[in-house]
Amino acid sequence: MLRVSTLFTENADLAALSKQAEKLTLSQQKWNAVVPAALKPYTQAGNLNHNRLTVYANNGAVAAKIKLLLPSLIVGLQKQGLEITSIRVEVQVKSAQTQAHRKLRTLSPAAAASLEKLAADLQGSPLGDVIARLSSRR
Known part of the structure; x- marks a missing residue:
């Protein structure tokens, strides 16, 4: 029986997918280290293409706050080792938000x-x- 890691390295398509997943994980870890704790649950780091990091926000208010903090976030991410020159903020609303159950x-x-x-x-x-x-x- 093959190990999963061996399967990912032997298949070219899966190897590229694995490499992309590692990049996303690294970007998310570095984003979590820089973003304020109050915004962390409402944001997610995305792709890093052409020195531009895409960040997804759950709503417009969070996106606006991130845009206000962009200069300090870019400097912080550069100190973390990411080679970025800009951050693109996109609002990505969750499709199924759970409603709090009302207590009778x-x-x-x-x-x-x-x-x-x-x-x-x-x-x-x-x-x-x-x-x-x-x-x-x-």
């Missing part, structure tokens, strides 16, 4: 009883109907 809130028995009394006083009005539905959340 319940009423205490005393609060529900007070709301039921108020709903009975306002019976027949739109507000009374809404309060009646609210009081049923126990």
